[in-house]
Amino acid sequence: MTSSFSPEVFDFLKRLKQNNEREWFNEHKKEFKTIEKDVKSAYNTLFELLKTHDDVDHLKLFRIYRDVRFSKNKAPYKTHFGGSFRRTKPELRGGYYLHLAPNNESFIATGFWEPNKEDLLRMRREFEMDASMMRNIISEPKFKSVWGELQGDELKSAPRDFNKEDPAIDLIRKKQYIFTKTFTDKEVLSKDFLENVNIAFQAVRPYFDYMSEVLTTNLNGESII
Numbered sequence: 001m002t003s004s005f006s007p008e009v010f011d012f013l014k015r016l017k018q019n020n021e022r023e024w025f026n027e028h029k030k031e032f033k034t035i036e037k038d039v040k041s042a043y044n045t046l047f048e049l050l051k052t053h054d055d056v057d058h059l060k061l062f063r064i065y066r067d068v069r070f071s072k073n074k075a076p077y078k079t080h081f082g083g084s085f086r087r088t089k090p091e092l093r094g095g096y097y098l099h100l101a102p103n104n105e106s107f108i109a110t111g112f113w114e115p116n117k118e119d120l121l122r123m124r125r126e127f128e129m130d131a132s133m134m135r136n137i138i139s140e141p142k143f144k145s146v147w148g149e150l151q152g153d154e155l156k157s158a159p160r161d162f163n164k165e166d167p168a169i170d171l172i173r174k175k176q177y178i179f180t181k182t183f184t185d186k187e188v189l190s191k192d193f194l195e196n197v198n199i200a201f202q203a204v205r206p207y208f209d210y211m212s213e214v215l216t217t218n219l220n221g222e223s224i225i
Contacts, residue, residue, distance in 0.1 A: 004042050004193040009035055010102035010185055013079050020075040032064070039100070042194065043083045046098065049198040050085055054205070056096075058086040080105070087208070090225045093119075093215045094208045096201050104184045108197055110204050111152075111178035112211070119215055124159060124172045126214045131168035137206050146203045152176025177211075179204065 012035050016025070025032070040061055047059045061083040068074045080101035087094055097109040115123065127134060137143065138150050154173040158164035162172050181200055187193060216225045 004045075004191070005100065005188055006035075006038060007189060009039060009081070009100065010189075013081075014102050016077055017079040020077055020079065022076055025077055036064070039081050043098065046194050046197060047085060049194060050096065050201060052198075053202050054208075055088040055092055056085050057088045060084050060086070091212065091216060092208070093212045094204075098197065100188065102185060104182070106185070106188045107180050107182045108200060109178055109180045110147075110201060111176070111207070113176055113178055115175075115177070120175065122215055123177065123211070124162065125219060127168040127171040128162065128166060129219060131171055133210055134171060137210055140206070143203060143206065146200050147179040147181060150174075150177060151180060152178050179207075 012028075012031065015028075019025075043059060043061055047056065050056045061081070062078075064078050064081075066073075066076055066078055068076065080099060082097065082099050085096040085098075094111060095113075097113075099105075099107050099109070112119070112123075138147075150171075153175045155175065157173070158166070158169060159172060162169070166172060183193070187196075190196075216223060218224055
C-alpha cells in the first residue's frame with residue numbers, strides 16, 4: 001500500500017496554524033484543494049478497508065471551516081482534518097473517527113461519544129444488572145494492548161435513580177464510552193498507517209458487538225428494533 005498521507009499535509013496545517021486568517025487561506029486555496037483531495041482519497045481508502053470486516057455505510061470528512069458563532073476562539077479555520085465512519089443502524093451501533101494533526105497530535109477514536117439519553121440509560125441499566133461482560137471485553141489483554149483504558153466524561157456521583165454504592169458505579173457514572181489511540185507524525189506518514197488503523201479498529205469489534213446487542217434489546221433480552 002502506498003503512503004497514506006504526504007508530508008505536505010502536515011506542512012500546510014502547520015502554516016495554517018501560524019496564519020489562521022481568511023486572506024492567507026484564500027491566497028493558498030489552490031494548495032489546500034490539492035491537499036484536501038489527497039486527504040479525501042486516504043479516508044476513502046480506510047473506508048474501503050473497514051468494509052472488509054464491518055458494515056459501515058457512511059464516511060463524513062469534516063470541513064476545514066470553523067463555526068465561530070458561539071466560540072471565544074474566532075480563528076476561522078481548523079488546523080486538523082477529521083473524518084468519521086458510521087456503522088449501519090439500527091442493528092449496529094458505534095462508530096470510528098480519524099483525527100489528523102501535526103506535531104504528534106493525530107489519533108483515532110471509537111465507541112460512543114455522545115449517546116442520546118435513551119441509549120445512555122439503557123447502557124447504565126445493563127451495567128447495573130450485570131457488568132461482567134463489559135469488564136471481560138475491555139480487560140482482555142489483546143484488546144487492552146491496542147486500546148488501553150476506557151475513557152469518557154463522567155459524573156462526580158451516581159446518576160439519578162442509581163445507587164452510588166453499586167459495584168459498577170465506575171461504569172454507570174460515565175457519560176461517554178470511548179477509546180482513543182495516538183500516533184506520531186512519523187507513524188502517520190508511514191506506508192502502512194491506514195492498514196494499522198484498520199487493524200486497531202477491527203480489534204474493537206467484540207466491544208461493538210456487545211454494545212449493539214445491549215442497545216437493540218430490552219433488559220429481558222427482547223429485540224426493540
